[in-house]
Amino acid sequence: MLCKGIEDDYNSAVTLLQKAVENWRKYSPETKKERHQEHKNYVKALYALASCSIKMDHPSRALTLLEACIEEDKGKDFIKPHHKGFAMGKVLFHLGRNIEAVRILEEAASLSKDDDNDFILELSARASLALKDPKRAFAAIERIPPNKRRHYVRWTEADCLFALGRKDQARAVLRRSADKDRRSKHRSLIRLAKMAFLEGNFTEAASCASESVEFHRETYSTPDADGLFWHAASCLRLGDVGTAKELTDELAAFRPGFPHIQRLKKEIEKKHQGLT
Secondary structure: OOOOOOOOOHHHHHHHHHHHHHHHHHOOHHHHHHOHHHHHHHHHHHHHHHHHHHHOOOHHHHHHHHHHHHHHOOOOOOOOHHHHHHHHHHHHHHOOOHHHHHHHHHHHHHHOOHHHOHHHHHHHHHHHHHOOOHHHHHHHHHOOOHHHOOHHHHHHHHHHHHHOOOHHHHHHHHHHHHHHOOOOHHHHHHHHHHHHHHOOOHHHHHHHHHHHHHHHHHHHOOOOHHHHHHHHHHHHHOOOHHHHHHHHHHHHHHOOOOOOHHHHHHHHHHHHHHHO
């Protein structure tokens, strides 16, 4: 579900796509009939606009656009049915309507070929996890052949295993993924950090989070915001208030709106006051 191939400048993409939609809607019924070949572009523009809206965190708008797209595409299937199903499932997932999302994603997976449904099943698993149903989530992952499970599937597989209490297996999955991943290794490392943190192993959590920050810095020339947060939180639990504050200050400068950063700052200040 791409935004018309423009993955970084969504505002520009939206402007172009909205123009395409408006142009078609301005046509009279007679003109639409004469230029019926352009209808395909209109449908695809609606689909791409919905994708952009999700990327820009506007799921309600995405739902309206996608419903219009599906209605316009009835009986034509300019967009593959399982892709439309995936898109609707993704929108519902972002709206928190996970029961509906799982149902639609399972339908979409049944419409697809086995070699073109890993992304559908992975999202279905995430929606099931959001519903606190790790057994159903893991069943979705298991439908993907092991040799077809890309890194993002492995991350969700590990989340399922951890939620099922199979924590050593979850860590093993993430370690194998991290060892092979040259672009998004930090995503595995952050999951490992969170798992260690939840288990009270703050030294291991700090180590994984720090490794994530350094990997991201070396690969993308910027720190990993999640890594800074979990490293700071782990240092705080270990009693290293100074390092926790340094990391939090770096995070605040790099990503001031990062979730829970204000809470972390308050905890650090509270600890600091207790030491003085």
